[in-house]
Each structure stands twice: as C-alpha cells, then as structure tokens.
Amino acid sequence: MAAFETGDAKVDRELLVDINELSHCLAEGRNWSQIVRISKLLRDKCFVHFRDERAVLQNSKYGKLAVHERQHRYIEQQLDDVLASIGAVTRPSRAEIEAALFLRSMLIHHFFRYDLAYKSHLQRVRSTGARPRSHKTHRLV
Ligand SMILES: [Fe+2]
Numbered sequence: 547m548a549a550f551e552t553g554d555a556k557v558d559r560e561l562l563v564d565i566n567e568l569s570h571c572l573a574e575g576r577n578w579s580q581i582v583r584i585s586k587l588l589r590d591k592c593f594v595h596f597r598d599e600r601a602v603l604q605n606s607k608y609g610k611l612a613v614h615e616r617q618h619r620y621i622e623q624q625l626d627d628v629l630a631s632i633g634a635v636t637r638p639s640r641a642e643i644e645a646a647l648f649l650r651s652m653l654i655h656h657f658f659r660y661d662l663a664y665k666s667h668l669q670r671v672r673s674t675g676a677r678p679r680s681h682k683t684h685r686l687v
Contacts, residue, residue, distance in 0.1 A: 561595055561653075564588045568650050572643070581646055582633050589625040592653065596622065599661070606671040608664055617660050624652060 568584045570576075596618040603611045628649045632642045 558595065561588070561591050564591060565650060565653060568646070572646060572650070578632075578636060578638050578642075581638075582629075585632060585646060585649055586629060588649070588653065589629055592625060593622060602668070603664060606668055608667055610664070614660060614664070617656060621652060621656055625649065 564584055564587050568581065568588060571581050571584060600611070600615060600618070603614060608614070628645045631645050632638065632649075635642055638646075
C-alpha cells in the first residue's frame, strides 16, 4: 500500500474507491456492464480531478505544470478511447478486458509517478505559509 496526495480530498477519495472497485470487479470477472459503468465513473471523476489539480498547481506556481497538463490531456484521450472500446460490446473479448486493465494501470501510474512528484513542491509552498488548498492522503488497496 502507498499514499498519494492531490488537490480535492473528496474527489481523490472517490477516485480511489472507484479504482479499487474496478480492480475487484475485473479480478472477480463481474458483469461487463458493471465494469463499463465503473470505468465511465472513473473517467468522469478523473476529468474533475485533473481540473482541480490544475487549479492547485497554478495557485502554487508549480514549475512543471505544462508537462503535468500534457500528461492529463494524454490520459483524457486514452480514457475516451478505452471507454469507446469497452462500451461498444456487451460480451468482452480479451482486448476489452485488457483495455479496462490498461485504464486502471494508467491511472495508478499517473497518481504515483506524476502526482507524487509535486508533493514536495506543495509541502514547500505550505511551509512558507502560502497554502494552495486543503488536501488529504489516501490509500490504494
Ligand atoms: Fe495529475
């Protein structure tokens, strides 16, 4: 288990819950419509998460904001592509299952590789008294 921090505690918490639920559903081979529904929820919450995160990073004058934003745009495109693929079938083949697994892996990778990268920046900003916004630590199971 590991922790990550971002800008909006409620959105982050819900995102983690949905990622965990998607993981469980995939591992248990649950009904495909349920997997598609959770994946759509995840996509929508990611868009909110990215928007909120941009506001936090802009407010705190994060130097790597442009790179981080490019990552967000790339992921948004991938999320739309994966959703178009998995949402087009009622019975998944291996390709759709792997696409759903990719969606999950891509999000975890971003949260732990890119979002954690600005942690020290936010901590520095906070220590100088310029708190950008409240944020919490959440755990991934
Ligand atoms: Fe991010």
